[in-house]
Amino acid sequence: MSYDYLFKYIIIGDTGVGKSCLLLQFTDKRFQPVHDLTIGVEFGARMVTVDGRPIKLQIWDTAGQESFRSITRSYYRGAAGALLVYDITRRETFNHLASWLEDARQHANPNMAVTVIGNKCDLSQRRAVSKEEGEQFAKDYGLSFLETSARTSQNAEEAFIMTAAKILQNIQEGIFDTSNESCGIKIGYGRGQGTLGTSGTVGQTGGCCG
Numbered sequence: 001m002s003y004d005y006l007f008k009y010i011i012i013g014d015t016g017v018g019k020s021c022l023l024l025q026f027t028d029k030r031f032q033p034v035h036d037l038t039i040g041v042e043f044g045a046r047m048v049t050v051d052g053r054p055i056k057l058q059i060w061d062t063a064g065q066e067s068f069r070s071i072t073r074s075y076y077r078g079a080a081g082a083l084l085v086y087d088i089t090r091r092e093t094f095n096h097l098a099s100w101l102e103d104a105r106q107h108a109n110p111n112m113a114v115t116v117i118g119n120k121c122d123l124s125q126r127r128a129v130s131k132e133e134g135e136q137f138a139k140d141y142g143l144s145f146l147e148t149s150a151r152t153s154q155n156a157e158e159a160f161i162m163t164a165a166k167i168l169q170n171i172q173e174g175i176f177d178t179s180n181e182s183c184g185i186k187i188g189y190g191r192g193q194g195t196l197g198t199s200g201t202v203g204q205t206g207g208c209c210g
């Protein structure tokens with residue numbers, strides 16, 4: 001299927017926060033109740049439409065366990081977007097967000113669009129982190145924010161699409177050098193000339209990869 005753009009994503013965050021479940025909900029529209037620990041990195045893909053444009057999302061779902069951290073790090077660099085996930089019922093997963101971000105800052109391209117995700121919002125009776133705290137954290141770091149549930153699918157699709165919309169906006173503003181595929185963006189064959197190209201971003205230099 002043809003697409004205007006392909007965006008590469010990475011999903012990061014502590015073990016057990018629901019990264020793989022969010023991806024499964026997005027690609028297969030189903031929920032996995034048992035924790036199927038990710039070993040290294042898994043992969044998923046799906047087409048979405050943003051602003052009427054067909055966009056293919058290629059998603060790397062990484063292992064949250066500390067022992068896999070060096071493998072995870074090697075996937076940052078080629079990503080245009082990241083979902084940084086915590087579990088609203090486990091405060092320690094929220095407390096670790098800053099260290100995940102620091103890792104991302106060191107290893108990812110500086111214009112990577114990051115969305116902070118407070119997952120498991122269906123478990124509100126066990127909530128340990130308020131929505132306001134999540135929002136404030138994202139605001140402090142200049143990131144997008146959403147609470148989701150991979151179980152009920154609430155906001156699961158929106159999380160991926162919101163990140164794509166941010167990347168598209170960055171392209172339109174000339175922040176991303178789309179000619180450089182190492183930034184995690186690839187221009188599709190299906191894209192007609194003179195549509196988005198009129199914004200003059202294609203082939204523009206300026207560099208996104210630091």
Ligand SMILES: Nc1nc2c(ncn2[C@@H]2O[C@H](COP(=O)(O)OP(=O)(O)OP(=O)(O)O)[C@@H](O)[C@H]2O)c(=O)[nH]1
Pocket residue numbers: 013014015016017018019020021022032033034035036037038039062063064065119120121122123148149150151152
């Ligand atoms: N109630 C509820 N449970 C969830 C939700 N998302 C994930 N879970 C459960 O949380 C556990 C961990 O989910 P995973 O998606 O495997 O976690 P992960 O972040 O991929 O973990 P690692 O692969 O070890 O990094 C599983 O038992 C899921 O069923 C959610 O939104 N609500």
Ligand SMILES: [Mg+2]
Pocket residue numbers: 019020021036037038061062063064
């Ligand atoms: Mg996983």
